[in-house]
Amino acid sequence: MKQIENCNYAIELGQGLGFVLVGIDGKNIHDGDRLTLALVWQMMRHYTLAMLTHDGKIMKDNEIIAWCNEKIDSSRKRLQHSRALRNQVLSNSRTIVDLIDAIQPGYINYDIVTNASNDDEKFLNARYAITMARKIGARIFALPEDITEVNPKMVMTV
Numbered sequence: 001m002k003q004i005e006n007c008n009y010a011i012e013l014g015q016g017l018g019f020v021l022v023g024i025d026g027k028n029i030h031d032g033d034r035l036t037l038a039l040v041w042q043m044m045r046h047y048t049l050a051m052l053t054h055d056g057k058i059m060k061d062n063e064i065i066a067w068c069n070e071k072i073d074s075s076r077k078r079l080q081h082s083r084a085l086r087n088q089v090l091s092n093s094r095t096i097v098d099l100i101d102a103i104q105p106g107y108i109n110y111d112i113v114t115n116a117s118n119d120d121e122k123f124l125n126a127r128y129a130i131t132m133a134r135k136i137g138a139r140i141f142a143l144p145e146d147i148t149e150v151n152p153k154m155v156m157t158v
Helices: 002-016 026-031 036-051 061-074 088-092 094-103 119-135 144-148 152-156
Strands: none
Touching: 002 026, 002 036, 026 036, 036 152, 061 094, 088 094, 088 119, 088 144, 094 119, 119 144, 144 152
């Protein structure tokens, strides 16, 4: 019974943070119901956005994309990068790799980055991008598949 009370408290905390948790209660979490994915997703997004602030305000998606593009532009690494999270250009992971190199210059070994001419090479680039992002201290919730399939919600967590 105490476990369900704790799960109900987690729901209350989520609602206090502005999460949309319609039809989810502590029993859903306790039972491992698929509805808990909504809570977990919103927790990941909240954490990621809380890390990305400007002047004390949480940045919006378009501001984050603009910041990423400005960072890459300033490093003169622009090849073909994305202006949106749904852009298929992201599937080759070059934008993410270039962003990491713009944040930590010289950190990326471009000899390892492939041309991404097929799905296997795209996957290798995505795996390398995630590994290098973690090495510079980023908290990554996405999988390589999320990048290669351009899942916009998960790409935002990279």
